[in-house]
Amino acid sequence: MGERILIVGAGQAGMQIAVSLRDAEFDGTITMIGEEAHGPYQRPPLSKAFLAGESDEESLELRSPAFYVENNIVVITDERVVDVRWDAAHGTAITNTGREVAFDKLALTTGADARPMDVEGVDLDGVLYLRGLADAKALKSRWDAAANVVVIGGGFIGLEVAAVARKNGKTTTIVHRSERLMSRVVSPTTSKFFKEAHERRGTTVLLNTQVSRFVGGGGKVTGVELADGTVIPADIVMIGIGVIPRGDLAAKLGLELKNDSIVVDEFARTSNARIVAAGDAVVMPHPLTGEGQVALESVQNAVDQAKVAASTLMGVDHEYKAVPWFWSDQDTMKLQMAGISTGYDETVLRGNPDEEKFSVIYYRDGRLIAIDSVNEVLDYMAVRKALGAGQTIPSDTASDTSVKLKDMVQD
Amino acid sequence: MPNVTYIQPDGKEVTIEARDGDSVMETAVRNGVKGIIAECGGACACATCHVFVDEAFMGKVGEPGPLEDDMLDGSAEERNACSRLSCQIKMNADLDGLRVRIASEQV
Numbered sequence: 001m002g003e004r005i006l007i008v009g010a011g012q013a014g015m016q017i018a019v020s021l022r023d024a025e026f027d028g029t030i031t032m033i034g035e036e037a038h039g040p041y042q043r044p045p046l047s048k049a050f051l052a053g054e055s056d057e058e059s060l061e062l063r064s065p066a067f068y069v070e071n072n073i074v075v076i077t078d079e080r081v082v083d084v085r086w087d088a089a090h091g092t093a094i095t096n097t098g099r100e101v102a103f104d105k106l107a108l109t110t111g112a113d114a115r116p117m118d119v120e121g122v123d124l125d126g127v128l129y130l131r132g133l134a135d136a137k138a139l140k141s142r143w144d145a146a147a148n149v150v151v152i153g154g155g156f157i158g159l160e161v162a163a164v165a166r167k168n169g170k171t172t173t174i175v176h177r178s179e180r181l182m183s184r185v186v187s188p189t190t191s192k193f194f195k196e197a198h199e200r201r202g203t204t205v206l207l208n209t210q211v212s213r214f215v216g217g218g219g220k221v222t223g224v225e226l227a228d229g230t231v232i233p234a235d236i237v238m239i240g241i242g243v244i245p246r247g248d249l250a251a252k253l254g255l256e257l258k259n260d261s262i263v264v265d266e267f268a269r270t271s272n273a274r275i276v277a278a279g280d281a282v283v284m285p286h287p288l289t290g291e292g293q294v295a296l297e298s299v300q301n302a303v304d305q306a307k308v309a310a311s312t313l314m315g316v317d318h319e320y321k322a323v324p325w326f327w328s329d330q331d332t333m334k335l336q337m338a339g340i341s342t343g344y345d346e347t348v349l350r351g352n353p354d355e356e357k358f359s360v361i362y363y364r365d366g367r368l369i370a371i372d373s374v375n376e377v378l379d380y381m382a383v384r385k386a387l388g389a390g391q392t393i394p395s396d397t398a399s400d401t402s403v404k405l406k407d408m409v410q411d
Numbered sequence: 412m413p414n415v416t417y418i419q420p421d422g423k424e425v426t427i428e429a430r431d432g433d434s435v436m437e438t439a440v441r442n443g444v445k446g447i448i449a450e451c452g453g454a455c456a457c458a459t460c461h462v463f464v465d466e467a468f469m470g471k472v473g474e475p476g477p478l479e480d481d482m483l484d485g486s487a488e489e490r491n492a493c494s495r496l497s498c499q500i501k502m503n504a505d506l507d508g509l510r511v512r513i514a515s516e517q518v
């Protein structure tokens with residue numbers, strides 16, 4: 001019998017590890033266990049095309065059910081791994097149904113949960129989170145009947161849901177705690193642009209605003225009460241205030257954690273050499289500079305890091321080097337980001353935010369580190385490519401829109 | 412249901428029956444056709460689903476839209492007149508028999 005690899009978490013990263021193992025001609029047993037009712041599927045459309053009714057459940061599937069059969073990948077859904085036992089030679093995972101699965105090597109791709117909000121009324125019907133397909137269906141089933149949608153949290157998911165709501169003609173309000181939107185990842189220029197762009201479309205954006213409770217009647221939410229006592233009518237409240245990485249199982253296994261995230265090295269190895277981890281559940285060295293510890297909640301990272309993890313499981317050290325990138329679709333605005341802007345000391349604005357077509361380019365010590373583009377695909381692609389090749393674009397000319405960014409790239 | 416044939420970067424040809432309305436990308440990825448990565452899942456945001464459409468079908472498939480056109484400018488393998496992002500081509504009866512060659516470099 002060949003080697004047995006167990007993947008806990010049947011999401012984007014877990015699926016990719018399984019596929020990459022087979023691509024590398026791993027001929028042992030692959031078992032993937034996931035606690036959701038579905039096999040691996042795409043989350044990004046949940047707050048975009050799926051919510052807008054432009055894509056169905058089947059089109060969310062990352063692979064068809066037949067694919068797993070043909071590739072001899074066992075996918076167990078609707079079960080949660082609750083514990084792992086180690087013997088001298090191998091490990092055994094135990095699920096909530098009592099099933100035991102023996103393995104030689106383990107991959108943790110447990111993702112993250114939506115960060116819960118602890119305020120009065122959070123259990124009312126119509127107060128929802130959006131992490132998985134079950135959440136998205138709950139949201140959709142209430143969508144058509146809802147006239148008033150309130151989004152708590154001005155991050156990507158909240159803004160995307162707000163954009164769909166407004167487009168569907170709903171009275172839409174975004175309540176955000178801090179002083180600017182998406183403040184963790186984008187520059188003040190980009191934040192300000194998105195606030196104004198959502199307002200232009202008729203959405204109310206409240207910054208520096210705290211929720212004191214959700215009010216309701218007959219078990220259903222009817223409004224959101226703010227700290228100053230104002231009540232905003234609501235048929236649906238969507239809470240999007242970030243995530244909590246799923247490090248619970250890793251903690252049980254005694255792995256090194258940072259807050260709730262599993263700590264991995266550039267080979268996606270945890271503090272136990274027999275266990276790899278990838279995706280939303282981990283913190284890793286910066287994939288371009290190797291410095292510090294970063295968490296990247298993105299499809300790109302889940303996929304690329306999973307490939308590295310698969311390689312490590314095959315005994316081949318393949319250092320994680322990739323340009324982080326991300327996108328967010330908000331009505332007609334396509335935000336695309338490449339690189340990690342954290343720690344920037346200079347930004348250059350290229351194009352005109354008033355035309356909803358511009359880029360913000362980030363520099364540190366005079367070197368290009370990242371870009372946010374809105375409806376400026378060429379800029380975004382040029383920077384993504386330059387970063388991948390270790391190149392830069394001079395900051396003193398980057399704002400000149402008469403020259404393509406890709407023609408300014410230099411070593 | 413319409414058929415689509417993929418020529419993988421390894422030279423192998425794979426023919427798949429597509430769901431009407433599914434994109435050429437979705438049909439490939441869900442069925443494990445090799446070479447189309449499609450990290451963004453069809454949002455026209457990644458350019459990792461680059462294909463070269465068989466010339467005979469170019470008329471029916473049509474030219475890329477403006478956004479797709481810009482994305483193709485940054486594709487890993489140099490584009491040509493038959494380049495398309497496969498997530499932007501929806502399958503229908505009219506495209507039955509479509510042939511596409513998958514770009515050998517996507518990232």
Ligand SMILES: Cc1cc2nc3c(=O)[nH]c(=O)nc-3n(C[C@H](O)[C@H](O)[C@H](O)COP(=O)(O)OP(=O)(O)OC[C@H]3O[C@@H](n4cnc5c(N)ncnc54)[C@H](O)[C@@H]3O)c2cc1C
Nearest residue numbers: 009011012013034035043044080081111279280297298299
């Ligand atoms: C609404 C929404 C929109 C998004 N939009 C974008 C976007 O536009 N662009 C982008 O790049 N990214 C986007 N993301 C983020 C992206 O989807 C995630 O980064 C990606 O899914 C991470 O993959 P993962 O495999 O690490 O985690 P997941 O896909 O979350 O998979 C983890 C799985 O593990 C399961 N699990 C956890 N613990 C256990 C256990 N003990 N036993 C069994 N199963 C377990 C979970 O139930 C889950 O199914 C979005 C996310 C959401 C929710």
Ligand code: FES
Nearest residue numbers: 453455457458498
């Ligand atoms: S799948 Fe990303 S651009 Fe086609």
